[in-house]
Amino acid sequence: xxxxxxxxxVPLTGGKMVLTADEQAxxxxxxxxxxxxxxxxxxxxxxxxxxxxxxxxxxxxLGPPEAEEQVRETLAMGxxxxxxxxxxxxxxxxxxxxxxxxxAIRADEAANGAFDLIVFGNESADSGNFQVGVxxxxxxxxxxxxxxxxxxxxxxxxxxxQEVAGGRDVYLVALPAVVSxxxxxxxxxxxxxxxxxxARQKPIERSAPERPAPRLAKLRLVAPAGHGxxxxxxxxxxxAAPAVVEVMRELGVT
Amino acid sequence: MAGxxxxxxxxxxxxxxxxxxALTLARELAGGETVNALLVGDGGREAAGLLGAYGVASAHxxxxxxxxxxxxxxxxxxxxxxxxxxxxxxxxxxxTNRGNEVLAHVAARLDLPxxxxxxxxxxxxxxxxxxxxGGIELVRVRWGGSLLEEARLEGAPALLSVAPHALAAASxxxxxxxxxxxxxxxxxxxxxxxxxxxxxxxxxxxISLAEAKVVVSGGxxxxxxxxxxxxxxxxxxxxxxxxxxxxxxxxxxxPHTDQVGQTxxxxxxxxxxxxxxxxxxxxxxGCKGAxxxxxxxxxxEAPILASADYAVIGDLTEIVPAITAExxxxxxxx
Ligand SMILES: Cc1cc2nc3c(=O)[nH]c(=O)nc-3n(C[C@H](O)[C@H](O)[C@H](O)COP(=O)(O)OP(=O)(O)OC[C@H]3O[C@@H](n4cnc5c(N)ncnc54)[C@H](O)[C@@H]3O)c2cc1C
Ligand SMILES: Nc1ncnc2c1ncn2[C@@H]1O[C@H](COP(=O)(O)O)[C@@H](O)[C@H]1O
Numbered sequence: 001x002x003x004x005x006x007x008x009x010v011p012l013t014g015g016k017m018v019l020t021a022d023e024q025a026x027x028x029x030x031x032x033x034x035x036x037x038x039x040x041x042x043x044x045x046x047x048x049x050x051x052x053x054x055x056x057x058x059x060x061x062l063g064p065p066e067a068e069e070q071v072r073e074t075l076a077m078g079x080x081x082x083x084x085x086x087x088x089x090x091x092x093x094x095x096x097x098x099x100x101x102x103x104a105i106r107a108d109e110a111a112n113g114a115f116d117l118i119v120f121g122n123e124s125a126d127s128g129n130f131q132v133g134v135x136x137x138x139x140x141x142x143x144x145x146x147x148x149x150x151x152x153x154x155x156x157x158x159x160x161x162q163e164v165a166g167g168r169d170v171y172l173v174a175l176p177a178v179v180s181x182x183x184x185x186x187x188x189x190x191x192x193x194x195x196x197x198x199a200r201q202k203p204i205e206r207s208a209p210e211r212p213a214p215r216l217a218k219l220r221l222v223a224p225a226g227h228g229x230x231x232x233x234x235x236x237x238x239x240a241a242p243a244v245v246e247v248m249r250e251l252g253v254t
Numbered sequence: 255m256a257g258x259x260x261x262x263x264x265x266x267x268x269x270x271x272x273x274x275x276a277l278t279l280a281r282e283l284a285g286g287e288t289v290n291a292l293l294v295g296d297g298g299r300e301a302a303g304l305l306g307a308y309g310v311a312s313a314h315x316x317x318x319x320x321x322x323x324x325x326x327x328x329x330x331x332x333x334x335x336x337x338x339x340x341x342x343x344x345x346x347x348x349x350t351n352r353g354n355e356v357l358a359h360v361a362a363r364l365d366l367p368x369x370x371x372x373x374x375x376x377x378x379x380x381x382x383x384x385x386x387x388g389g390i391e392l393v394r395v396r397w398g399g400s401l402l403e404e405a406r407l408e409g410a411p412a413l414l415s416v417a418p419h420a421l422a423a424a425s426x427x428x429x430x431x432x433x434x435x436x437x438x439x440x441x442x443x444x445x446x447x448x449x450x451x452x453x454x455x456x457x458x459x460x461i462s463l464a465e466a467k468v469v470v471s472g473g474x475x476x477x478x479x480x481x482x483x484x485x486x487x488x489x490x491x492x493x494x495x496x497x498x499x500x501x502x503x504x505x506x507x508x509p510h511t512d513q514v515g516q517t518x519x520x521x522x523x524x525x526x527x528x529x530x531x532x533x534x535x536x537x538x539x540g541c542k543g544a545x546x547x548x549x550x551x552x553x554x555e556a557p558i559l560a561s562a563d564y565a566v567i568g569d570l571t572e573i574v575p576a577i578t579a580e581x582x583x584x585x586x587x588x
Contacts, residue, residue, distance in 0.1 A: 127403075173447065244564075
């Protein structure tokens with residue numbers, strides 16, 4: 001089986017979102033980077049399917065050259081090869097992102113054969129557009145099921161499970177198909193040191209697509225109101241217990 | 255006729271609160287022009303009748319037995335039919351799983367931009383002129399609510415979903431009953447390739463995290479899976495649900511169903527007790543809907559203190575059992 005997972009490099013913000021002076025981006029000078037937990041689970045899911053049925057997992061990202069770091073992390077989780085679409089400094093809107101991913105998929109499929117399964121995160125961690133996977137699926141003319149908490153592949157079909165009120169909805173789709181997954185579908189592995197070393201040797205193909213003018217255009221970022229409270233300190237250590245219970249009583253939750 | 259069109263979700267005729275919230279923004283965007291709604295599935299006509307109070311003039315009920323089970327592309331087809339017939343300036347849905355999914359399908363078919371999880375419109379963005387003039391300015395959610403983005407959305411019709419709980423559902427004054435117009439969408443076979451084939455019921459034991467009045471939540475500071483025993487005991491005293499941070503689920507101490515945050519569950523209890531949780535923005539995104547937050551943390555500088563209302567500084571392994579004991583004492587002396 002050929003499997004593809006799409007991931008996006010995002011800053012690992014801590015307790016506070018700090019903006020650059022021009023309010024166009026997060027201040028990332030002191031931050032590490034990662035991918036969305038949904039996408040991490042997507043990588044794990046694809047690697048498990050390849051382990052079970054045989055096959056190759058490709059990981060694709062559109063991001064700055066530094067996104068190689070995130071691709072290497074997924075290669076350490078067991079993916080086989082990477083595709084890095086270098087994006088330049090400006091943000092891509094979801095239509096532009098989808099178009100670049102689509103072109104890369106078409107080029108790779110022309111050379112290496114169709115992907116049986118393409119896996120997305122349900123939404124990107126930072127921009128949360130809830131659409132790139134659906135757009136790519138439409139352009140490829142393949143079925144797409146989103147928000148999965150369960151997935152299994154059998155006899156050319158995918159059984160897809162969503163968590164909904166009171167239980168699970170199940171979809172059965174024929175491969176090739178596109179899915180998007182949620183954190184919780186599996187518990188991703190921690191790559192071992194040897195796996196990390198092997199990842200350094202795995203191939204990453206690079207290209208640099210042209211960024212189209214955004215049609216959903218970011219004007220500026222704003223921190224939401226209500227940040228920066230100052231907690232009332234009820235005390236230190238176990239001696240604070242009576243004060244805590246007093247507050248609980250006031251709140252009517254005891 | 256222009257105006258706007260909203261996908262109104264309902265469960266067997268009972269309107270979804272989030273769709274009613276979305277109607278508040280839909281009315282503002284309509285700027286006095288017609289508000290249309292689409293209803294799909296059993297009970298559509300009953301739900302349609304209730305929409306007048308929220309300013310809907312025309313409720314279009316898609317009727318076809320193949321729509322009995324949810325199929326995202328088929329729902330999108332219903333919207334596409336109405337877009338063609340009514341020519342709305344904007345098409346909206348609530349920012350739910352289904353709302354976002356169906357609008358993404360519509361956007362993909364029409365190759366139009368789509369803005370997910372909008373919280374408000376910026377000045378001058380109401381009415382058809384704004385759409386015709388090349389874009390509406392809006393504010394939308396990023397990072398699960400930890401950050402907002404001002405953006406300009408192009409495209410006619412404008413496609414947008416409304417972030418849950420950004421706006422209140424408000425009834426519109428003087429509105430009468432809407433005209434209810436059943437129609438048969440032009441469904442094609444590919445629209446039904448992805449459709450719910452089966453529903454599996456799961457029985458959940460205990461108090462649901464999303465609906466609990468009190469949540470006792472633990473982070474890395476709890477130290478181990480066994481460390482949660484003292485949190486369970488406190489939760490029992492308060493009839494609370496137990497939650498946790500992502501560090502805890504990644505370590506395998508608790509199942510992901512307990513995780514609170516951007517990629518976990520969003521909770522809105524009266525009291526959220528964060529034990530040994532640092533207060534990363536992605537965690538706070540899931541608990542900031544709580545009326546009050548109590549942080550128990552050994553670090554007086556932990557970021558969670560800037561999101562909490564109350565704090566106790568110290569070792570949670572001493573503090574949590576002390577609170578449980580104090581509650582027991584109070585009960586036995588009553
Ligand atoms: C896209 C994305 C999505 C994410 N989604 C989520 C999500 O849904 N939910 C989530 O929780 N995280 C999420 N995260 C992870 C998040 O960024 C943090 O890594 C995580 O929340 C930290 O968990 P923690 O507070 O338990 O651990 P830490 O940050 O390590 O904090 C531990 C805290 O415990 C305190 N402590 C230690 N020992 C004790 C003791 N004995 N007594 C009292 N206090 C003690 C420490 O002072 C510290 O404040 C996400 C990250 C990304 C990038
Ligand atoms: N820049 C990108 N590079 C690779 N994949 C992406 C990128 N942006 C979004 N995706 C994929 O599309 C999913 C949905 O993104 P979005 O529509 O932005 O919420 C993400 O979880 C990723 O799997």
